[in-house]
Amino acid sequence: MDYQIMLPPSQQTITIRDLLESQWLIPRKVRHFLRTRKHVWVNGQLAMFHQEVQAGDCVTLRLEEDDYSYQPVALGQANRVVVLFEDNHLLIVNKPLGIKTHPNQPNETNTLLNDVQAYLSPTKQRAYVVHRLDKETSGVILFAKNPLVLPILGRLLEQKKIYRIYQAIVEGKLANDCTIRKKIGRDRHDRRKRVIDERQGQLAITHIHIVQVHSRTTNITCQLETGRTHQIRVHLASIGHPIIGDPLYQKKPADRLFLHAYQMHFIHPFTQKEMTITSPDSLW
Structure with a gap:
């Protein structure tokens, strides 16, 4: 499969080696295949890694599908996909409320990934999961459309260059903005749950900003610095302000879990444009 990328006007002159490694964050294994197979072209001409490219150049990369594992996904309902x-x-x-991000079993069809794959099927493109949202959480979610960009987006997440803002409504009155730094691990008694585990857990950091305080609840936004399972839910419960409607960490009847992935911000890895994607929905 060939992928053509037009270098944007902001592109500085750079070698192909540095473009692939430092700017596009393409993994070493993929760079090795591109170099040894001579699968890089610039403006239609075969190119070497020491060659320089500049703004306006068209870089073509060829990837062999056999080099990438892909688990086939059953087609869901394309009409449920709301493209941002x-x-x-x-x-x-x-992502709508009450639907899983991806199937856990081969025969599952009622997940967002199934629907996204159905949406892409007319173009014969594949959907790749970059990150996930809990079943009970709605909002903005990112998928890769090819194996070239998938590891690049993964690296951007690891380097904290994809910023995600969540809306939440929590129990009680929060007094001040705060940052929660607590390690999260698995609950030994309930595999569905996570707990604060400062000895063996993974470091998790959540930044909390107060939007509006009510008599019994507080509207907040949360920015993730890490992406642990149930991170926002566990962190807020740990300080005595669980999210309203959380079936695992609050357990009081509500219409839904009041947690919504409201906005995502990042620099597009190929166009270098600032991307701010906002959900059309809101908790308030």
Whole structure:
């Protein structure tokens, strides 16, 4: 499969080696295949890694599908997909409430990934999960449309260059903005749950900003610095302000879990444009 990328006007002159490694964050294994197989072209001409490229150049990369494992996904319902942004590499959609991000069993069909794959099927493109949202959480979620950009987006997440803002409504009155730094691990008694585990857990950091305080609840936004399972839910419960409607960490009847992935911000890895994608929905 060939992928053509037009270098944007802001592109500085750079060698192909540095473009692939330092700017596009392409993994070493993929760079090795591109170099040894001579699968890089610039403006239609075969190119070497020491060659320089500049703004306006068209870089073509050829990837062999056999080099990438892909688990086939059953087609869901394409009409349920709400697209917020799409280009040749990325697909950002608005996840509805009450649907899983991806199947855990081969015969599952009622997940967001099934629906996204159905949406892409007319173009014969594949959907790749970059990150996930809990079943009970709605909002902005990012998918890769090819194996070239998938590891790049993964590296951006690891380097904390994809910023995600969540809305939440929590129990009680929060007094001040705060940052929660607590390690999260598995609950030994309930595999569905996570707990604060300062000895063996993974470091998790959540930044909390107060939007509005009510008599019994507080509207807040949360920015993730890490992406642990149930991170926001566990962190807020740990300080005595669980999210309203959380079936695991609050357990008081409510219409829904009041947690919503409201906004995502990042620099597009190929166009270098600042991307701010906002959900059309809101908790308030």
